Amino acid sequence: MMLGKSTIAGVSLAAVVAATLAMSEMPFSERVYAHTGHVFAAGEPGDPKKPNRVIEITISDGPGTMSYTPNKIEVRLGEQIRFRLKNTGDLPHEFLLDSFANNAKHKIEMEKNPDMEHDDPNGKRLEPKKSAEILWRFTKAGTFEFACLIPGHYETGMKGIVVVK
Numbered sequence: 001m002m003l004g005k006s007t008i009a010g011v012s013l014a015a016v017v018a019a020t021l022a023m024s025e026m027p028f029s030e031r032v033y034a035h036t037g038h039v040f041a042a043g044e045p046g047d048p049k050k051p052n053r054v055i056e057i058t059i060s061d062g063p064g065t066m067s068y069t070p071n072k073i074e075v076r077l078g079e080q081i082r083f084r085l086k087n088t089g090d091l092p093h094e095f096l097l098d099s100f101a102n103n104a105k106h107k108i109e110m111e112k113n114p115d116m117e118h119d120d121p122n123g124k125r126l127e128p129k130k131s132a133e134i135l136w137r138f139t140k141a142g143t144f145e146f147a148c149l150i151p152g153h154y155e156t157g158m159k160g161i162v163v164v165k
């Protein structure tokens with residue numbers, strides 16, 4: 001399938017050129033992570049050598065209900081948070097920390113590809129009864145979102161906000 005391969009190569013070359021052009025206009029902290037394919041909207045990965053505040057989040061499901069507890073968090077600008085995530089439910093869930101716009105875009109991708117796995121600085125997938133951690137520094141003021149984008153979960157209530165001020 002020579003034709004198929006060269007088409008794919010053409011598309012990825014165009015994507016690299018576009019990404020390179022876009023990178024030159026980005027602030028440094030966003031450029032650093034651009035090679036991973038992510039531009040983190042909600043801040044940046046934390047530094048384990050620096051102090052952090054622990055916030056525990058329980059991810060749960062039951063008949064007709066899916067949620068994060070707590071689902072509203074306030075942090076100070078520049079603060080570093082260690083999210084301790086625990087999935088107490090019977091289904092796999094995710095915790096994806098991003099802008100509302102990025103989560104909305106990502107949600108559309110997940111609808112096409114529901115088995116997409118996440119193990120990123122700003123997002124984890126947790127199997128039932130498993131725990132995970134995210135260390136994150138909130139370097140931008142604003143309101144960000146954490147969400148589970150496994151189809152149907154967000155609509156059932158699996159979302160929350162982080163207010164950074």
Ligand SMILES: [Cu+2]
Nearest residue numbers: 093094148153
């Ligand atoms: Cu979920």
